[in-house]
Amino acid sequence: MSILDSIKTTVLVPVHREGYPFIGIAAVGTLILIWLGAWLAWPMLALTVWVVFFFRDPVRVTPVREGLVIAPADGRVSLVSLAVPPLELGLGEAPVPRVSIFMSVFDCHVNRAPISGKITAMAYRPGKFLNADLDKASEDNERNELAIESAYGKFGVVQIAGLVARRIVWWVDTGHQIGVGERFGMIRFGSRVDVYFPEGAKPLVAVGQKSVAGETVLADMTSREESRLVRVG
Known part of the structure; x- marks a missing residue:
């Protein structure tokens, strides 16, 4: 270069x-x-x-191979766990794999679709402005939720406001056919994005890992590989 x-x-x-x-x-x-x-x-x-x-909005090079689930946000992977998705999205009441990405005020805050599909549900919930790094922020904080019906099942994407953030914006609506890596919204000044996977999905990222919106692979829905082991240090 x-x-x-x-x-x-x-x-x-x-x-x-x-x-x-x-x-x-x-x-x-x-x-x-x-x-x-x-x-x-x-x-x-x-x-x-x-x-x-x-407010920078850099160009990203998104992998488009079938089955890949891509990070929706820049930041640090703060949680990889099982959790019940928001009921408004119609994803069921059983815990499913979830990956949370925490964005500091120094990260790019433009959010991108993790997978291609049709947006089947959206819901905005006002709330508190707790530290977005906390697990309970997914229930208590201001947030915008959307469900994406893909070829590999339904995914949930939740934008969560944080301590500094006071405004979530989005540029899509129910019925919109979205492509993987497509910009769909942003959160102003510090926040978090959660991705809820279909049951049985195996995330390929670990807590503490840095993610790049539109580029980092979170999971491969066509792979039989187990959740990835990591070494810290």
């Missing part, structure tokens, strides 16, 4: 339109403080740069 290509992929990253109002407010505030000669102009400039960074 040339230096120019490296700059394009690491520095000149597109910014999502959801960030335009926030960037504009921060930039105007910075200009006013500079005009006033206030020392706060420097912290405000740093904040403006961070807001631009937060």
Whole structure:
């Protein structure tokens, strides 16, 4: 990779339109403080740069082989467990495999579909703003839920607001045919995304692993491989 290509992929990253109002407010505030000669102009400039960074929307290269389930969010895998999916999604009342990805305020917050299929249900639930890293955040926090009917069964995807996040946005609706890796929404300023798998699925990621939205493979629904063993350290 040339230096120019490296700059394009690491520095000149597109910014999502959801960030335009926030960037504009921060930039105007910075200009006013500079005009006033206030020392706060420097912290405000740093904040403006961070807001631009937060709303970045990089291009991702998504594996499209049949059966692959792809990470919907950048961040750290915080939970790999069995859990009962939200009842509103019609995925049943039995515990199923779940992978949770925690996004810090430094991660890209554009969320992508983990698998291709039809969105059969959506539900928005207002709630608290607990630390999204906690297990009970999946029940108590503000969240948006959707079910995707795929060739390998129904999947649930839940956007969960966190301590700092106060707004979940989405760009799809019930009946939408979504492709794996397609952008479907984002959570502003720190949050979590849960993926609920059909019964019997075996996640191929472990707690503590970093994930990249639209690229990291969470599971292979066509494989007979057991859940992956890991070594830490």
